[in-house]
Amino acid sequence: MRTLDSLIVDEALIDGAATTLICHDPTLDLTRTALESGGSVVFLDSDYSRSQQAASLGAVIAGDVRLDEFLAGSAGSAVAIGEMPKSLARLDYLARSIAGAGFNEVRIVLGANNKHLSRGMNGVLAESFTNVAASRGRGKFRCLIASGPRAVTYTPVHGDGLVAIGGVFSGAKPDRGGEFLRSCLPDSPGRLLDLGCGNGSVTRGLDAQATDSDADAMLSARAIGLEATWDDAGSQLPDASFDTIALNPPFHDGTAVDATLVQHLLDASVRLLAPGGSLYLVHNSHLRYRGEVEARFRRVTEVARNQKFTVLRAAN
Secondary structure, eight states: OOHHHHHHHHHHTOOTTSEEEEEEOSSSHHHHHHHHTTSOEEEOOOBHHHHHHHHHHTOEEOTTSOHHHHHTTOOSEEEEEEEOOSOHHHHHHHHHHHHTSOOSEEEEEEEEEGGGOOHHHHHHHHHHEEEEEEOOOBTTEEEEEEEEEOSOOOOOEEETTEEEOTTOTTTTSOOHHHHHHHHHSOSSOSSEEEETOTTSTTTTTSSEEEEESBHHHHHHHHHTTOEEEESSTTTTSOTTOEEEEEEOOOOEETTEEOGGGGHHHHHHHHHHEEEEEEEEEEEETTSOOHHHHHTTOSEEEEEEEOSSEEEEEEEO
């Protein structure tokens, strides 16, 4: 177990008589430890693959339901544990959903590297809980601990025709790369898929299917009327079912740039495109995505380029 996870477990004092809420658990070690305690374990992590693994271990997953709605009417005592979210919006979503759930007693214990903790996190937690304090450090890690739930509710952010639920990328605003991609899509795309849809800004107002592995993104896309699935790279969608795929892929793993994150999405695009179909992909021009695309598609052309972004069209 990582030092951070061990610290979180020690500070949480997991009790089998209480419900354990898992907020963000990259290694699933927190989930396994909570299940071993014998109590009810509810997995609130937004990642599809981790959620499926947690379910296979015996945890209850929130799935594709908003957390405030999923937890509403809870009772008894609970402790919420996890690695601190990178996004203050995701932290606020978790805190308000948990504080407003109805538990008789609940604490949140979230840990991180000291350099990734900020006073802004204390402020967000204080909006939902009366007591917020930092734990003692262990090495370069510590936890923020909140207790005393306030009577709060969660309201998604609205703006620019978009809705932001939790920590969805770009919030309720279109991002520049996505807007550049949108401007390059064909006028008659046929059966259109927004792969890794985020907040749905690329295909908002269009007749499109959307999918994302992040539950916050999927719920945000649904909130503006897109038909969106929560799965891993469109795994629930049938082969050769789309004429056009729009892809604005992630390029950060946490805080580090990682150009390999596009690989499984490109593999999915090959599977999901119908014969004669085309993939439209936008990427930061300095990242070497073209080689990854050319490794999977016979015809790759540059559709547009500006100072920051490049849009490629790929077909077989």
